[in-house]
Amino acid sequence: MDKTQNQAYEEFIKGIWRENPVFVQVLGMCPMLAVTNSAINAFAMGGATFFVLVGSSFLVASFKNLIRKQVRISSFIIIIATFVTVADYTLEALVPTVHKELGAFIPLIVANCMILGRQEAFASKNTISMAVMDAIGMAAGFMLALLTLGSVREILGNGSLFGVDLFGPDFEPWIIMILPPGGFLTLGLILLVFNWFTVKKAQFIDKVAAAERSSS
């Protein structure tokens, strides 16, 4: 029992940092850049993706013995498209303003390669509970990335966060940040920082290993 719990925790935590879908695997870039011009849009997008990913992982894992290998991609896509349709209509009914701002990008969750990738690489080969844990972890990692990018771009480009003014009227907003180029540049810089951390960590581990070798 303890072992499966550990494993479930492991599946969950890997999505957030070590195998983060955006920073490490570079998947799901399109919604990542397109909707992150404000933190609130990023949050709505993250929520919708969370719902779709967890729902379709659950269904794919439950049906994995019924789906034949040759038609698996089409079956996954149809399952995903069903969940996206549900999410689309739900958002339209609950928060029409956000839905309008996200525009075509809610339906485009269907084409988010991260979701299809998780079904193919994980949910179709594992038990239901593991698949759901993996989906929650990946979706949380995606949400983390969306919020990071959305906050940076909104703070710099608009001087606010979640619509709350931060710097007062004297702040000159960097308009470029909420325009398309800002998305590319910000994500590029965030990836640089991420790379830097990874390299530093690898060097640190090497150094510790070398010190252990020389002392023994």
Add this chain to the structure above:
Amino acid sequence: MDNLFWIFISALLINNFVLAYFLGLCPFLGVSGKLDTAFRLGLATTFVLLITALCAWFLNTYVLIYAPYLDLISFIVVIASTVQFIEMLIKKFSPTLFRALGIFLPLITTNCAILFLAISATNRGYGLAEGLVFALGAGIGFTLAMVLLAGLREEAELSDVPALIKGTAMNLIIAGILSMAFMGFAGLFSST
């Protein structure tokens, strides 16, 4: 006629699918290592876009008026089958290209540019001719962006870049600068 030209230029330059709408970024970043491969993937994508525009028009006119909530599912099924068809064609006629494109060929299915085209043609109420011109502009615009980035990346391969920046981070920053350049095209038309 004026209207068609405007749709074409708008999809090609001003609202370039990749650099202004962030669509199709996975192949844009993944397959842009070599100029030649990038160009051919662009052409394959353009072809899928044209077929999709045709199918979207057909579905919208004859099927979806009876069941509007099925639009996503039917579009994606049409796209998936078109891509499957093209994959078989390329495999038969050019096995080298087939190997070079690798996983990114079936992934045209999950290229959001294609689904976006179908959805936005529906939302804007485009007819058949408008839809096809829109698809052509979008496809050529996608190819253009791919070729530009591939050319820049080939140059960057030869120059002395710090190891830390190499890879996706540098590609994104290059794309950001390209995107800034494309913003200049917005001045082509004073009225939208």
